Amino acid sequence: MIDLVRNYYNTVRPGSILFPTIPVIYLTPILFVQDQLNIGLTIYSILTFYNLYYLGSQFNTYLDYITGVDNCKSDDKTLFGLMTVYEIKIAMLTSLVLNFIGIGTLYFYLNIIGMQSRFLTIVLINLLLIFVNFMYTPLKYIVIGQFSIGLTSYVYTLLITYINTGVFSFFDGNDPIACYSLLFHFSYHHCAFGNCLRDLKPDKESGIITIAILFGENISKYYYVFCHFVTFYYLFWLSRKFDNIWLLLVPSLILPFLFIFCKGVLNGNYQRLNLKTLKLYYIYGLAMVIGVIIGGKK
Numbered sequence: 001m002i003d004l005v006r007n008y009y010n011t012v013r014p015g016s017i018l019f020p021t022i023p024v025i026y027l028t029p030i031l032f033v034q035d036q037l038n039i040g041l042t043i044y045s046i047l048t049f050y051n052l053y054y055l056g057s058q059f060n061t062y063l064d065y066i067t068g069v070d071n072c073k074s075d076d077k078t079l080f081g082l083m084t085v086y087e088i089k090i091a092m093l094t095s096l097v098l099n100f101i102g103i104g105t106l107y108f109y110l111n112i113i114g115m116q117s118r119f120l121t122i123v124l125i126n127l128l129l130i131f132v133n134f135m136y137t138p139l140k141y142i143v144i145g146q147f148s149i150g151l152t153s154y155v156y157t158l159l160i161t162y163i164n165t166g167v168f169s170f171f172d173g174n175d176p177i178a179c180y181s182l183l184f185h186f187s188y189h190h191c192a193f194g195n196c197l198r199d200l201k202p203d204k205e206s207g208i209i210t211i212a213i214l215f216g217e218n219i220s221k222y223y224y225v226f227c228h229f230v231t232f233y234y235l236f237w238l239s240r241k242f243d244n245i246w247l248l249l250v251p252s253l254i255l256p257f258l259f260i261f262c263k264g265v266l267n268g269n270y271q272r273l274n275l276k277t278l279k280l281y282y283i284y285g286l287a288m289v290i291g292v293i294i295g296g297k298k
Helices: 002-011 021-033 039-066 078-082 085-113 116-140 145-165 176-198 200-206 211-215 217-241 246-252 255-266 273-295
Strands: none
Touching: 002 039, 002 078, 002 085, 021 039, 021 145, 021 176, 021 273, 039 078, 039 085, 039 116, 039 145, 078 085, 085 116, 116 145, 145 176, 176 200, 176 211, 176 217, 176 273, 200 211, 211 217, 217 246, 217 255, 217 273, 246 273, 255 273
């Protein structure tokens, strides 16, 4: 059992273990402010997203290894000394088993709180989330991995909003939860693109075609910087739409640091770019949540 836990921990890439907490920071406090938060259902959503995100990471490690994309010089060294192919297969099976245990537990909980009518839809969203997590790795070999990343964040938004509210609020542009959650989509795309930019040279040597390779290094680094300012423009739009200047003022405090960071990227500093991008979105997310709390229910 100890070996199983240790191997599972190794497969989830400890360096990015906090990545799935982005939607927790963004969506949970906002649901609370809007009086639409069910603690039990939200805990299920969070654990499910963690588990299926890790399943996608495990599959990515496995597929990159057997296709020769990863080697002993790659950043992901999971299958180069940490564990065997058999052990990562066991880890993927463990993720699937944990997921279906969660679905079983959810069924009983929904019956207890009288929301059993939501169960089938939640299961379908869960299965769709498994599918889009699996699709990222093969799709990234043919440029459109970013599409899968965006779809993953979209499906998770459907899960956490539907499970709490009973409606697909993402389709309503006037719903504050739907509008706030778009920043979560930006973060997913931006972190994934940072990963592609960081790995541009080894990916090119491996023969795969990512969006960064398609754009070329110069366009890619300018596009990466441009995405940061799109994020700030979106915060400005939110502040106008919901008459809440705090949504823009609090994130603006990091602008001096952001200019220095972006200058480094334009000069070719891509080291740990995906994780640095993740940290920036923690700040964006925390700042947005502070602004939402100060502004109150909309």
